[in-house]
Amino acid sequence: MFAEERHRLIGGLVTSKGRVTVAELSGRFEITRETVRRDLAQLEQVGVLRRVHGGAVAAGKASTSEESLSARTSRRHAEKERIAAKALGLLPVGEASVVLDAGTTTELLAGLMADQLPRERAAELLVITHAVPIAYRISSAAAFQLEVIGGRVRGLTSAAIGNRTVVQLEALRPDIAFVGANGVDASFGLSTPDPLEAAVKSTIVRCARRVVVLADSTKLDQEALVRFAGLDEVDTLVTDRQPEAGLAAALEAADVEVVLA
Template sequence: MFAEERHRLIGGMLADYGKVTVADLSGRFGITRETVRRDLAQLESTGLLRRVHGGAVATSKASTTEESHTVRTSRHFAEKRRIAQRALDLLPHGPVSAVLDAGTTTELLAEAMVDRIPGQRAAEILAVTHALPIANRLAASPDFQLELVGGRIRGLTSAAIGARAVEQFQAMRPDIAFLGTNGVHYEFGLSTPDVLEAAVKSAIVRCARRVVVLADSSKFGEEAFVRFGTLNEIDALVTDRAPQGALAAALERADVEVLVA
């Protein structure tokens, strides 16, 4: 097989799976690993991929890559909606304070709260968020108590970031926090592409009595640029498919409750 044909096939695999390994490509094409590495180096020079340990990932999978709110909302929408509906069951009854982190799945949770929680119960909920889209969702109901954490607004996520937001969360002790994440990795933990957004997420993780992560299964095994929490720091993971392999084992060791929607 000519190199050009291999390169085309590698491009197709990256489009389908987001990553390739040197071992798999060597076996698939019947070539040496050194030849595979040369192929990957050539493709990296064209911008098609980024080499990582043991293989390569699509450039869209780079650790600092972050899609727009519109793209993220449409991606895996059905799974995210199911996750949000399931997460609603974790909201305690009675007077409760709940942080909703920035994210498309947590935004769907806010929508579910407005749609499904009756006025009398909603009046007992103090919802805290630093995300403008979530605040707008919750503000549609006159019943919820709403606390908006401020700071500089990051355009890509419409969420407050910076020292002011971090300090406000550090001064709180909410009953429960619902967090979004860009990656759930068995070693690296929870991560996001932006340093300032990670600082806010870390503050939320450390301030809440109970931490619940909402993540569809496309986030499994992913590592974004900045870690904001370890698996040992979370209490529950709500997802659309049961984790497998090393991630499942790591979650069990960390005593994380996994809920499949």
């Protein structure tokens, strides 16, 4: 196979999978790892990908890159809907306090709660959120008790951030929290690109009695800039695909239940 054809195929793999490893490419194309590294270096120079430790990620996968809420809403919508539907079944029985973190999948969960829960069931739940779209969605179903956590709203995610938000969350001990993440990695744990968002997420994880992470499979084996929790701080991961061997082993070692949607 000519190098040009191999480069085209590598570019396609990075685009479709989000991340490739040197070992994976070496075995797939039956070339040495040194040849793979040269290929990746050439592809990085023309902007096709970005090299990281052990492999490469898509060019737009910088640790600080983050799409707007509106851009993320339509991406992998079907998978996120399935994840939200599974999460709905994890709500505690009876009266309970529920934190909904900011994010497109947690917003879908809020919509299912508003649309599908009977009025009597909804009345048993106190929903706590710092996300404006989620607060609006829950408030449209009058039966819920709703507590909105305030602070400065970040336009990119429509979520309150900052010290005031963190202090309000620190004073709570909710029964369950549904949390989003930009990355779920075996060694780095859960991460997100923005430090202020990370501080809020970290506080949610620490204060909740049970933590459920909602993350579609594009977030698995990924790292964003700021780590906000270790895998051992999570009780359940709801995703749409079985994690790869390394992450699966780390989740099992951390006693994280994996629920497939």
